[in-house]
Amino acid sequence: MRHLYLNGAWVPSTSGEGIDIVDPATEEIVDRVPAGTPTDVEAAVAAAQAAFAAWAATPPADRAEILAAAARLLRDRAERVARVIATDLGAPYAKALKIHTLGPADVLDFYARTAQAHDGEAGRVGNSRVLKEPVGVVGTITPWNYPLHQVVCKVAPALAAGCTVVLKPSEVAPLAAYELADVFDAVGLPPGVFNLVSGRGEVVGEAIATHPGVDMVSFTGSTRAGRRVGALAAETVKRVALELGGKSANIVLPDADLKAAVKAGVANAFVNSGQSCSAWSRMIVHRDQYDEAVRLAVATAAEYPLGGPFDEGARLGPLVSKEQRDRVVRYINRGHEEGARLVCGGTERPFPKGFFVEPTIFAGVAPGMVIEQEEIFGPVLCIVPYLREEEAVAIANGTPYGLAGAVWSASEERAVAVARRLRTGQVAINGGRFNPLAPFGGYKQSGLGRELGDYGFQEFLELKSLQF
Numbered sequence: 001m002r003h004l005y006l007n008g009a010w011v012p013s014t015s016g017e018g019i020d021i022v023d024p025a026t027e028e029i030v031d032r033v034p035a036g037t038p039t040d041v042e043a044a045v046a047a048a049q050a051a052f053a054a055w056a057a058t059p060p061a062d063r064a065e066i067l068a069a070a071a072r073l074l075r076d077r078a079e080r081v082a083r084v085i086a087t088d089l090g091a092p093y094a095k096a097l098k099i100h101t102l103g104p105a106d107v108l109d110f111y112a113r114t115a116q117a118h119d120g121e122a123g124r125v126g127n128s129r130v131l132k133e134p135v136g137v138v139g140t141i142t143p144w145n146y147p148l149h150q151v152v153c154k155v156a157p158a159l160a161a162g163c164t165v166v167l168k169p170s171e172v173a174p175l176a177a178y179e180l181a182d183v184f185d186a187v188g189l190p191p192g193v194f195n196l197v198s199g200r201g202e203v204v205g206e207a208i209a210t211h212p213g214v215d216m217v218s219f220t221g222s223t224r225a226g227r228r229v230g231a232l233a234a235e236t237v238k239r240v241a242l243e244l245g246g247k248s249a250n251i252v253l254p255d256a257d258l259k260a261a262v263k264a265g266v267a268n269a270f271v272n273s274g275q276s277c278s279a280w281s282r283m284i285v286h287r288d289q290y291d292e293a294v295r296l297a298v299a300t301a302a303e304y305p306l307g308g309p310f311d312e313g314a315r316l317g318p319l320v321s322k323e324q325r326d327r328v329v330r331y332i333n334r335g336h337e338e339g340a341r342l343v344c345g346g347t348e349r350p351f352p353k354g355f356f357v358e359p360t361i362f363a364g365v366a367p368g369m370v371i372e373q374e375e376i377f378g379p380v381l382c383i384v385p386y387l388r389e390e391e392a393v394a395i396a397n398g399t400p401y402g403l404a405g406a407v408w409s410a411s412e413e414r415a416v417a418v419a420r421r422l423r424t425g426q427v428a429i430n431g432g433r434f435n436p437l438a439p440f441g442g443y444k445q446s447g448l449g450r451e452l453g454d455y456g457f458q459e460f461l462e463l464k465s466l467q468f
């Protein structure tokens with residue numbers, strides 16, 4: 001059994017109970033982490049509180065140096081960390097390395113530079129000098145789908161701002177968070193500045209959200225759990241940041257390059273086996289091009305062979321857990337019942353072992369169907385027809401979510417005009433690639449606040465006005 005990382009040391013949990021970590025490709029238990037307790041959270045928060053004043057007062061250049069050293073060490077250990085992520089998440093090793101490990105190293109570097117440049121001054125307003133100060137102790141609660149990226153998106157800006165942190169990673173894929181704790185330990189982050197308490201959401205997560213010593217809770221996960229965290233945090237008037245679910249729409253306008261739009265749309269829907277909050281899980285296509293789009297999508301799906309993370313040629317891994325596969329299978333069955341037309345994939349198990357789901361596409365999906373409204377979080381793409389642009393926009397905006405999306409058109413101006421009407425935090429125009437410096441976050445029930453880049457940094461700062 002692993003330990004918790006509290007006040008600069010690896011210590012056993014007070015619970016003695018563990019959570020098995022399962023390799024989703026083999027279904028074998030590969031590790032065991034502590035099921036932490038509220039008492040463990042108490043100790044972590046006490047350590048973070050005790051460390052706060054000194055860390056907040058540490059010169060920005062010194063904070064920057066520690067973050068930059070962490071980025072360097074993470075890169076040095078990248079192959080090992082990627083193997084860990086490939087094993088507990090199931091992501092193909094090449095993706096585990098490039099997206100899941102080296103991506104977060106870049107984010108750490110960005111926030112090292114941000115820390116360096118941050119002087120805590122926000123300028124003058126009349127007779128006031130405005131300061132930007134760290135918000136305090138930050139509780140961070142993260143999901144399994146990008147198990148290092150989601151952690152680093154919160155922890156790096158929080159530390160750069162001068163906050164101290166208590167992290168609860170997902171109990172499903174927590175091993176990358178352990179690697180990060182080890183990196184921070186090795187580069188000499190002072191004790192108490194970063195603390196890790198593994199465990200279940202209802203126990204450790206809720207203890208963090210309710211703890212009066214936690215000044216801010218930054219949560220990424222489902223809308224269901226985010227709502228609960230927000231309600232609990234309200235009792236002690238914490239600052240709350242929520243990065244929640246999505247059901248993003250990929251609108252293909254009639255003048256778009258259909259082939260490019262469909263190919264990129266399928267790739268986006270299936271990346272990380274569809275377990276991405278910002279996945280374009282609905283493709284909205286004009287009726288005149290609908291049949292051709294479905295044909296192209298099915299042909300593209302065939303280019304995504306399934307396999308274990310270390311299998312040569314596999315582009316999609318398993319889903320993270322049996323629960324996740326069962327959930328996705330239930331949605332596929334639901335799509336059938338609702339009368340949508342399965343054009344590829346389905347619920348057949350492709351291999352005797354592993355939580356795999358074939359890349360699946362539904363055509364004939366109507367707005368309002370459950371598979372069109374709810375986040376499935378698996379490799380399932382719904383293709384929805386429209387007649388007029390108005391209708392495409394209404395379909396795109398017609399869910400409780402608003403995280404991401406895409407618009408394709410031969411006219412960039414027309415695409416931007418449609419993008420401006422989407423109630424969503426990000427829109428890719430003609431396949432514009434993900435920008436890790438741009439603000440990321442949701443409208444509506446996809447969340448509160450923004451992560452990444454300078455906007456993500458500002459979330460961890462309080463404003464103070466000094467009047468003269």
Ligand code: NAD
Pocket residue numbers: 141142143144145146150168169170171199200201202204205206209220221222223224225226228229242243244245246276277278375377403441442446447
């Ligand atoms: P989840 O909500 O089940 O769990 C997320 C985290 O919250 C885990 O650490 C879990 O232990 C904890 N948790 C669960 N219940 C809790 C409670 N009552 N109180 C406190 N903490 C609790 O989500 P998941 O299955 O791990 O991840 C998938 C979800 O995350 C999807 O809905 C996805 O869209 C969302 N997500 C959003 C973003 C984003 O940036 N918007 C990014 C990645 C994932």
